[in-house]
Amino acid sequence: MKKNNEQPNFSKTTPSCNPHDGHSERLNANLVRGSLWSIGGQAAPLVASMIATPFVIRLLGTESYGVLALINVLIGYLGFADIGMSSASTKFGAEANARGDTEEEVAVIWTALVINSIPVLLAAFLLAIMSRTIVEQLLDLPQSLQEPTILALRISSLGFVARSISGVLNTPQLVRFRVDLYNSITASYNVAQISLVPVVLLLGLGLPGAVLLISFINFLMAVNMALISNKLLPFLRKPTLSIVLVKPLITYGSAILLIVLISTVLTGTEKIVLVRFASVKALAYYSVAFTIAKLLNVLPGALSQSLFPAFSRLQVNTEKKSLKTMYSQCCRGLLLCLFLSATFICFFAQPFLTTWAGAEYGRESIIPLYILVMGCFFEGMSYVPSFLLQAVGKPYMITYIQAAEILPYLLMTALLSSSFGAVGAAVAWSLRAIVESLVIFGLAARVLASYSSTIVDRSYKVP
Structure with a gap:
């Protein structure tokens, strides 16, 4: 394995970064096409889940299905063990690709993969040995479910490792805007996983069998991701580590x-507070409204798969215009789409809620929904x-903003929820989202205003 202790070579450039050769136009086209693929990649598993879930619930039973959901939650929390290497690999890989530096891109991926693997393997090992x-001691499960759950947790740790590795191996696809390949792989394997779980249960393999299937499909997805990435970046088959990349990757990640x-805390805390200061029924009204309002974020979320690598590529450009132009175009396009979507949701919300969830929800959830739509609109724009x-190496700015919000937000949520129930929780969440969005827009404007031609940090130190 090659270890590169030299400073990265920034002398390699590519004419593709010149904004005057049509590169920006190609990026815009890739951005739109990638977003459409992302929406499709999210829609296919969602449809499959809506079809398969009733069968899974009946075949597993209520308690075992609850255990399966709990395992998914635990694995979701373990996802923090990758210490942000999927995003870090995409950012630094996109910058290297924009400069035409293939060796550097390979070094970024392999170094991020090694950094990612250490905490991920440790987390998986701890889950396996502590499953009993x-x-x-922690879960209040019936005796009959304890052994199957222990086995399922141990199996799920293997699937967790495979999925975490995939988050770094997809870098060549994302930085080349091959979101079609990325979403084809993830969507097809997710649909296969969702569709085959009822088959496994019909065969009598129970909860451990279902988790084994999920883990095996995650493993196959990681292998497929590696093969596709290797075709896009042939030198990836030669492991290369760069010591000088370790610090910036870890700092950024x-x-x-x-x-x-922090986002996890800010997004879900109001639900817990609402139960504490209002009631479970108020939470039900709020949750239905929140689920529908969050549909506004589907488009921004799909856009992000292409937008982040696009910004990362453009920020190494010596010209300011390309990055500023794409930023402005994305803001204007997203503003129009979100405005139309929000108007559509608000117009049809009450008849839909009444038909879908019942007259009680149509009456009690509609005001929280209107308020949450406003908050989700600003959140989507942000x-x-x-x-x-x-992309410009300043994620800490967002961290500072969100950390400063936590205490005021909790106090505001408690006060408003105790006085106004679901409506109060919606007001608290939306006010936080609006303020956060406005501050982030202000910071982004300052960054663009002070943007200089010496963008690239030649020592690979994240500011």
């Missing part, structure tokens, strides 16, 4: 990890400046 303790952790800040 978790089941017997840690900032992304903090954003994810995706563009957020990814700009991350």
